[in-house]
Amino acid sequence: MMRPFVEAIRTFRWEPFRSVDLVERLGYASGYARNFLSQATRQGLLIVESKRGKKEKTFRANPDVVREIVLRGGKEKTELLEALGLHSKFLGQYVALRGFSVVDHDADVYRLAERVFPDTEAQDDVVITNVGTPKKILTVEI
């Protein structure tokens, strides 16, 4: 489920797309594309945008998913950040994300946190994470 989701983000970012776009741009079989859209919508990865007068549904990646994936960490986080194009711009740095938007970035995680979280309640919709291996990595020797 995550692989086609990440591929959809890589291709469409946060722009709306249709089932036929998955077939034409990603080469998915139409049945696979429909199945993915159905499951990803049920799981909250995608938001359905039904437009009045349009026969075919359009879908958009749910920005709330970014926070969930960052907090889970691991391979999915790495793939998502790469699909968002952050590796080419912020490799080795820390970024603060609100949905798909980078609200701030810094090579020093403490400097970034001072700006983004000036108090414990500030911006609870923003998450901080590393892009690749940080140049200024935190080390703990135990």
Added chain:
Amino acid sequence: MASQIGIGKCWAFNDDEQPPYPTIELTVSSADRKASISPKVDTGFNGSLALGREAVRKVRLTARGTVLIKAATGHNEVPVYAVKIYQPDLALTFTTLAIGTERSLAGRKLLEHRTWLLDCKRRRFCITTSRPATND
């Protein structure tokens, strides 16, 4: 002007493992909870504060992200928390990022810009104070 080094507040070593290790006392708080902790002083940690699971649970912190850290066993991804630190003896009150680890640690960033005494003979870790030297 010459000065002598005095000894200010001291914290006893924790001897729940051998050899005993230095600690300091801090109060950490979130928006609605606070707790006193005695993190291990870890000069191998280049950050400010690491919080063990028990401290995170007590203060009811929610993760504000995840970061990659380098530990003795290799690279690990850990949660980060926005936490307020209060330490009256050091005149410290500030909000900082804490990483979630197995145990609570006070790192070099918390200790910097101060002179410390690691007194292994008396098993205590102390903040030092400066005072003008006397001529006698």
